[in-house]
Amino acid sequence: MLNPNGRVVMISGANRGIGLATATALSASGYRVSLGARNPDSIDASAFAGQVEIHQWDATEDQASEDWANATRHRFGAIDAIVLNAGIMITADLEHGLESDIDDMWNVNFKGPLRLIRAVLPDLKASGHGRVVNLVSLSGKRLLSETTFGYAASKFASMALTHAIRQNGWDSGVRATAVCPGLVDTDMVNSVTVPEGQTKITPAAIAATVAYALSLPNEASVAEILVNSRLEPSL
Numbered sequence: 360m361l362n363p364n365g366r367v368v369m370i371s372g373a374n375r376g377i378g379l380a381t382a383t384a385l386s387a388s389g390y391r392v393s394l395g396a397r398n399p400d401s402i403d404a405s406a407f408a409g410q411v412e413i414h415q416w417d418a419t420e421d422q423a424s425e426d427w428a429n430a431t432r433h434r435f436g437a438i439d440a441i442v443l444n445a446g447i448m449i450t451a452d453l454e455h456g457l458e459s460d461i462d463d464m465w466n467v468n469f470k471g472p473l474r475l476i477r478a479v480l481p482d483l484k485a486s487g488h489g490r491v492v493n494l495v496s497l498s499g500k501r502l503l504s505e506t507t508f509g510y511a512a513s514k515f516a517s518m519a520l521t522h523a524i525r526q527n528g529w530d531s532g533v534r535a536t537a538v539c540p541g542l543v544d545t546d547m548v549n550s551v552t553v554p555e556g557q558t559k560i561t562p563a564a565i566a567a568t569v570a571y572a573l574s575l576p577n578e579a580s581v582a583e584i585l586v587n588s589r590l591e592p593s594l
């Protein structure tokens with residue numbers, strides 16, 4: 360397993376939800392963390408165990424990913440891993456859903472990670488053990504409801520991006536994993552109530568899954584991790 364001590368990991372959308380839980384867990388285990396958020400003031404640097412860089416980053420801004428990668432290089436001298444976490448979900452049914460909502464999800468959920476990967480791939484390759492974890496979703500594997508088809512489409516695309524990263528980076532030791540959770544207990548799905556007897560996954564459990572994916576050696580590549588809190592056929 361890779362020793363996290365001193366390794367540098369960037370985490371997008373690190374101010375709340377799965378991103379904050381992941382940043383906290385990775386920092387506690389010895390990573391140097393570089394956190395991207397639309398509003399950097401919403402992150403309390405003193406809450407982290409080790410070295411932390413906090414940078415303004417908006418998934419929809421062209422130059423933002425380059426700027427954040429540059430700030431991370433400048434602060435830490437390397438980038439070993441990235442967690443592509445920031446995302447949005449807007450329900451949009453097939454007949455009446457707004458095209459602008461679908462554009463927004465495409466922009467944040469697919470093009471945001473694409474911009475980030477283009478900004479950091481040279482660093483990940485230079486690391487020799489570069490790691491990418493993409494927070495996709497079980498919605499990137501199957502369509503549970505037509506009201507989330509726009510979200511699912513952006514996540515299917517994000518899954519394709521994960522596999523493109525695997526192929527592009529393989530010879531240089533870059534390994535990419537799509538972590539695909541079902542319902543996680545964050546603001547994103549506040550309005551979703553689970554049926555009696557079911558529960559949502561905790562952000563901490565997803566953070567632990569991310570940490571595991573980041574820790575695997577080059578010869579143990581795991582392309583996808585599907586995480587569910589309920590029984591679905593094949594998932």
Ligand SMILES: NC(=O)c1ccc[n+]([C@@H]2O[C@H](COP(=O)([O-])OP(=O)(O)OC[C@H]3O[C@@H](n4cnc5c(N)ncnc54)[C@H](OP(=O)(O)O)[C@@H]3O)[C@@H](O)[C@H]2O)c1
Nearest residue numbers: 372376377397417418444445446494496542543545546547
């Ligand atoms: N919760 C679930 O059930 C679930 C299940 C499967 C997959 N996921 C995926 O897991 C990831 C994290 O979700 P979450 O549940 O932690 O959601 P969340 O609590 O709603 O947090 C979303 C994060 O994304 C950031 N973000 C949104 N738009 C952004 C933009 N334009 N630029 C930069 N950052 C932006 C948010 O920043 P602000 O605070 O500035 O808005 C926030 O930090 C997402 O990719 C999501 O699709 C979630």
